[in-house]
Amino acid sequence: MANTNGMEQKFVVFNVEDISAIGKNAVQPLLKVQEEVANYRSAQGKNENTYLVINVDEPYADEVIEIMKRHGHWGGGMERMREYKFRGRRIDTGEWVYFNLYGAYVDKYGNEEIPKRFTRDCGYGVDPETIGQYTGLRDSKRTEEFPDGQEIYEGDVFPPPAAGRNENRIVVYDSEQAKYKAVPVSLYHANTGNGGWTGYELRWTDEVIGNIWEHPHLLEEAKSQ
Secondary structure, eight states, X not given: OOOOXXXXXXXXXXXXXXXXXXXXXXXXXXXXXXXXXXXXXXXXXXXXXXXXXXXTTSTXXXXXXXXXXXXXXXXXXXXXXXXXXXXXXXXXXXXXXXXXXXXXXXXXXXXXXXXXXXXXXXXXXXXXXXXXEEEEEEOSOOOSSOTTOOEEETTEEEOOOSSSOSSOEEEEEETTTTEEEEEEHHHHHHXXXXXXXXXXXXXXXXXXXXXXXXXXXXXXXXXXX
C-alpha cells in the first residue's frame, strides 16, 4: 500500500462498475451533481477535464506519488506548504495524542487513525496548556523509531548550542516575527514567551531531548546555570 500521508483530498472518484451495480435510482442524484458541476465549469470558462486515476495498492503507486510531489501536485504543493498538525497530553493518562487541523486523531507519524472530533465527547480530554503545533521540521536524530528524524513541536527542548549561551533551548513561536525559534530558557522566562527575540533560528540540525511538560528538570537545570 502506498504512503498517502500529506495527500490533499481534491477529488471524489467512483468505480463505473460500482455505480452500475447500485441501480438507476441511486445513480440519478449523482448524475445531477455531475451535470451541475459541468455547467458551473462551463460558466467559469473552464474546460471539461479528463483525469488519470490509480489505486494506492498498485505496485507503481509510490513512483507516481514521487512524480506528483516533484511537480507540486501533492498536499496543495507539499514542498511549499507546512503540514498542520498538533499534539496534546491526555488529562486522564498523560499520554501524548496527535491531531490534525480538522480534529481527527493521527499517530505520531502523521497517519490518520480515528476520524473523531477532538473534544471530551471522544471519551477523554486534552490539557490545553500542553497543546503545541508541529513546526514542520524534524530533528537530526536518526534512530529505529525516528529514521527520518523526530518531529519538532512547540514546547520541545534542545540542548545548549555548541557556541553561545550554555542553556537548554525551548521551541516557541515568536508571534512578533511570525516564525518558530529555539530560545534560551532564561530569555524565555524573562519575556514570558511573548516573542520578539533576535536570532535563535530553529534548525533541523538540533536534536530534541525532551519537552517542558514531561521533563521540567530541563528548565530547572537551565535556570540555575
